[in-house]
Amino acid sequence: MFNSIKKAGLALTIAAGLSGAAFSAQAADTYKMDPTHTSVIFIVNHLGFSNYQGRFGGASGELTLDRDDLAASSAVITLDLTKIDSGVEALDTHMKSADFFDVENHPTATFTSTSVEVTGDNTAKITGDLSFLGQSKPLVLDVTLTGEGDHPMTGDQVLGFAATGTVTRTDYGMEYLVPAVSPEVNLQISSEFLKQK
Secondary structure: OHHHHHHOOOOOOOOOOOOOOOOOOOOEEEEEEOHHHOEEEEEEEEOOOEEEEEEEOOEEEEEEEEOOOHHHOEEEEEEEHHHEEOOOHHHHHHHOOOOOOOOOOOOEEEEEEEEEEEOOOOEEEEEEEEEEOOEEEEEEEEEEEEEEEEOOOOOOEEEEEEEEEEEEHHHHOOOOOOOOEOOEEEEEEEEEEEEOO
8 A cells, every 4th residue: 555655656654653536736745633533552561460551642643745755754743641541540640740751841742753664565664753751762663554545424535554663661761660560662553644635
């Protein structure tokens, strides 16, 4: 699918770490993340017993698809860390504290893409900078284009993506409960982007 998009003159970038039958003639198209159809899951190992999952709510973002040059495409994705959701209210409160995300001083995390490498017909590696807790570190997202086309109810042109990546939280100074709670945080992202007119 990525190759078919490229051949049609489209380029892809996420964020993502994300076509229909007809596209406009301009060189690059802008897509906005649909927050109601976006899920950003985090997974950490807990005491060696389980891989615990939670969700980052409040995702927003924009990507630009350059139809001539993948490297010229770009994306910025932002997470509202005040909306972290583990399903346990007390744990959410603790994760928002200075032990973990310190949302009072750092309420958001932002991924800004820097490059795109197509790796298959429907896959790519999106490299970018992930900024949170006052620091910025590189992050690579393995991205799969999961769908493209016109929305059957609204007629909007939609791109759908799945992405995975791994963040080492100690790189950002988040040392609390390491190694009982793993320093590696795995991300699983599913998102839809709507073409802007």
